[in-house]
Amino acid sequence: MRTTAQFFKALSEEPRLRILALLLDGELCVCDLMAVLQLPQSTISRHLAYLRNTGWVKGRRGGVWMYYRLAEMETPLAKELVELLSKRLPELPDTQQDYNTLEAFRRTKKKCA
Template identity: 55%
Template sequence: MDSLAEGFKALADGNRLRLLNLLRCGELCVCDLMAALDMPQSTVSRHLSYLKKERWVSGRRCGKWMYYALSTPREPLLAKVLDLLRQELGGGETARRDEAKLRQRLESKPPDCCG
């Protein structure tokens, strides 16, 4: 039960839901998430760390850059919740605005950035 409760607690923050929404698009660098959400690196990294601890996301380092992607939570019920989130998160105005900012960022991203 504790693991299940901790998994749900990780979702109890709007910024973490916004991050999960953007990661539905695939693996992203922290700098891309910062630009899309207009948040400082420390804030984005703190939220991603919380999500990673509960296995909502996985991370990998490539040089000095960190990339994150959706992962599979350890609890089967939370994995089902993630499937629902993948389907439903993009429906709100904030989600659409974040996604538009991410698209703009990825289209105008400097070639020597993160990678």
């Protein structure tokens, strides 16, 4: 039960929900998340570490940057919760704004530096 509680607790912070909503569309670089959320790298990394430790995301290194994606969920509860979040988070105005900001950032960025 403790693991399940930690899994749900990961959703209790707005930046983590926003990160998860952005990752619904696929893998993102930390620099992408910094640009959209307007938060420093240390804050983004702290939230990503929490999400990684609770099983929400997986990371991989690409050069000097880390790239994150949603993790494959192993339990029926986790799979259903991701399905629900995939359906409902994109409907929120804040999420739609984040998607627009990400799209604008992608048009102007060359590579994460």
